Amino acid sequence: MLFPSLFPFLVSGALASVTSHVARDPLDSQRTATELRPQLSPQTTIVFPSDLEWDPLTARGSSPRIDPGYSVIVEPATEQDVRTVVIYAHKYNVPFLVVSGSHGSTKTLNKMKGGIQINLRKLNNATVDPSGNTATIGGGALMVEAAKALFAKGKQAVTGICECVSVIGPLLGGGHSLLQNQYGFASDNLVSARVVLANGTLVDASNTKNTDLFWALRGAGHNFGVVTSFQVKAYDVHTWTVYQFQFKQDKLEQLYTLVNQVDNLATRPSKLFITGVFARIDAIDAANATLIYTVSFEGPKSEAEQYAAPFKALNPFGLTETENVPMDEYYILSGNDINSGVCRKDHNLAFAGTSLPKWDLPTLREAYVAFNKVVRDPKFATSAFLLENYGNKAVSQVDPASTAVTAEERTLPILTTAAVWYEGNDPKTHLQATTAVNNIRDILFRGSKSPKHTYVNYATGDEPLPQLYGQDQARLAKLKALKKVYDPKNEFGFYSPLV
Numbered sequence: 302m303l304f305p306s307l308f309p310f311l312v313s314g315a316l317a318s319v320t321s322h323v324a325r326d327p328l329d330s331q332r333t334a335t336e337l338r339p340q341l342s343p344q345t346t347i348v349f350p351s352d353l354e355w356d357p358l359t360a361r362g363s364s365p366r367i368d369p370g371y372s373v374i375v376e377p378a379t380e381q382d383v384r385t386v387v388i389y390a391h392k393y394n395v396p397f398l399v400v401s402g403s404h405g406s407t408k409t410l411n412k413m414k415g416g417i418q419i420n421l422r423k424l425n426n427a428t429v430d431p432s433g434n435t436a437t438i439g440g441g442a443l444m445v446e447a448a449k450a451l452f453a454k455g456k457q458a459v460t461g462i463c464e465c466v467s468v469i470g471p472l473l474g475g476g477h478s479l480l481q482n483q484y485g486f487a488s489d490n491l492v493s494a495r496v497v498l499a500n501g502t503l504v505d506a507s508n509t510k511n512t513d514l515f516w517a518l519r520g521a522g523h524n525f526g527v528v529t530s531f532q533v534k535a536y537d538v539h540t541w542t543v544y545q546f547q548f549k550q551d552k553l554e555q556l557y558t559l560v561n562q563v564d565n566l567a568t569r570p571s572k573l574f575i576t577g578v579f580a581r582i583d584a585i586d587a588a589n590a591t592l593i594y595t596v597s598f599e600g601p602k603s604e605a606e607q608y609a610a611p612f613k614a615l616n617p618f619g620l621t622e623t624e625n626v627p628m629d630e631y632y633i634l635s636g637n638d639i640n641s642g643v644c645r646k647d648h649n650l651a652f653a654g655t656s657l658p659k660w661d662l663p664t665l666r667e668a669y670v671a672f673n674k675v676v677r678d679p680k681f682a683t684s685a686f687l688l689e690n691y692g693n694k695a696v697s698q699v700d701p702a703s704t705a706v707t708a709e710e711r712t713l714p715i716l717t718t719a720a721v722w723y724e725g726n727d728p729k730t731h732l733q734a735t736t737a738v739n740n741i742r743d744i745l746f747r748g749s750k751s752p753k754h755t756y757v758n759y760a761t762g763d764e765p766l767p768q769l770y771g772q773d774q775a776r777l778a779k780l781k782a783l784k785k786v787y788d789p790k791n792e793f794g795f796y797s798p799l800v
């Protein structure tokens with residue numbers, strides 16, 4: 302047993318010096334728990350592999366293919382508890398991994414072995430601040446929790462699109478959103494964050510405090526600390542008009558020629574959101590994936606209709622039009638709600654993010670054919686090919702130097718990937734799935750004139766650093782220098798690591 306004096310709580314607001322480090326067998330979970338328990342608040346739970354809660358807490362969106370190894374799970378109930386665990390892990394060289402929405406899927410997560418899962422799901426509060434212009438959100442809050450809390454006050458924040466993903470996970474890598482065309486990436490809307498650093502120091506980061514950390518958090522944030530809570534800008538909610546089109550594969554070239562035309566910074570209205578999916582729908586055509594296209598407009602149908610008209614002119618075989626969709630129902634309508642297929646766990650999601658300047662029709666067709674071969678295989682039948690043109694209007698108006706989000710992320714309008722879902726834990730099937738998504742990525746990159754770029758939150762874990770963190774060497778050097786200051790032992794090194 303250790304005495305409290307061995308768990309110094311470092312001074313808030315400044316980087317504290319690092320004390321001695323005693324190596325501890327990372328698998329000695331009982332000892333870890335015995336030592337930690339007296340330091341933690343009563344509401345904090347410690348979970349062992351033999352506990353019933355173990356399986357649900359270790360299931361991920363992409364498990365078992367992505368399966369970080371833990372010896373114990375701690376669910377801190379307070380910010381101070383987060384510090385306690387981090388200080389302990391830092392002192393005894395025990396690896397740890399922060400988990401919020403558990404949808405991270407880069408294979409670098411598999412490098413975590415025998416450490417502590419710091420599960421932040423108890424820090425899931427979300428409130429609109431008294432001014433109404435900002436909201437404060439817990440580091441473990443899911444998008445659905447934040448969206449519901451804000452919606453109840455007539456507000457919304459720039460978050461990811463799936464209800465089951467955390468708010469902070471996407472934000473730390475940039476944060477693509479339904480609202481990015483109007484308000485910028487999620488990270489562009491970050492006002493401040495409370496961060497537990499690798500040595501347990503709790504700091505505030507904002508435009509006035511720890512500004513270099515604040516810069517790094519917005520784009521490379523998974524590498525720098527545990528965000529326990531954060532403040533983001535809040536906006537008034539409005540209703541949406543949503544058009545969901547279905548086309549047969551012979552319309553692929555016409556459809557994506559139109560998408561290239563519509564996604565024009567000069568003419569595309571900021572309230573227009575467009576995105577596509579290829580998916581196998583057996584009731585329509587089991588042999589050829591259907592082209593699904595969604596055109597959404599924040600506003601009434603009378604204004605939206607002009608943007609839907611060119612898509613209607615392509616003669617879709619299916620069309621659903623829905624007016625006056627409130628924010629909290631948008632995600633159900635679009636199939637991104639917490640009970641939807643995209644939110645399932647233990648289904649081995651594999652994807653390989655590809656950012657593109659425009660749709661190159663020959664390689665898009667080639668990628669479609671390759672995807673078709675994948676989904677004809679029954680074990681991959683529920684996969685989807687995501688073709689996202691969320692809109693870069695507000696995103697491109699932010700100075701790329703002002704955050705760690707790369708210039709590439711702000712200028713390349715297309716975010717695409719095949720998302721392959723399948724069950725089981727057969728190594729051959731894992732290889733088949735990852736080979737398939739990588740092949741589709743490589744086909745698409747062949748049609749691009751830009752240097753290869755992958756959104757850090759859509760990484761496979763194989764990408765060279767400049768592909769994730771930008772071709773600008775000065776930016777990368779700055780990130781690495783900050784890493785040495787804030788996390789010299791690379792304790793936050795399992796998710797798209799900088800070093």
Ligand SMILES: Cc1cc2nc3c(=O)[nH]c(=O)nc-3n(C[C@H](O)[C@H](O)[C@H](O)COP(=O)(O)OP(=O)(O)OC[C@H]3O[C@@H](n4cnc5c(N)ncnc54)[C@H](O)[C@@H]3O)c2cc1C
Binds near residue numbers: 465643
């Ligand atoms: C179904 C699905 C939908 C998605 N939709 C979007 C989208 O709309 N927009 C978008 O930009 N991306 C999206 N993504 C990608 C998403 O950004 C990443 O998968 C992200 O890592 C998920 O975060 P999480 O908290 O859910 O997962 P986790 O696995 O819990 O977290 C991922 C990593 O984030 C870090 N982390 C988590 N919480 C904290 C914290 N509080 N402090 C510090 N670090 C932390 C840890 O390093 C952790 O390994 C989606 C992914 C999936 C699977």
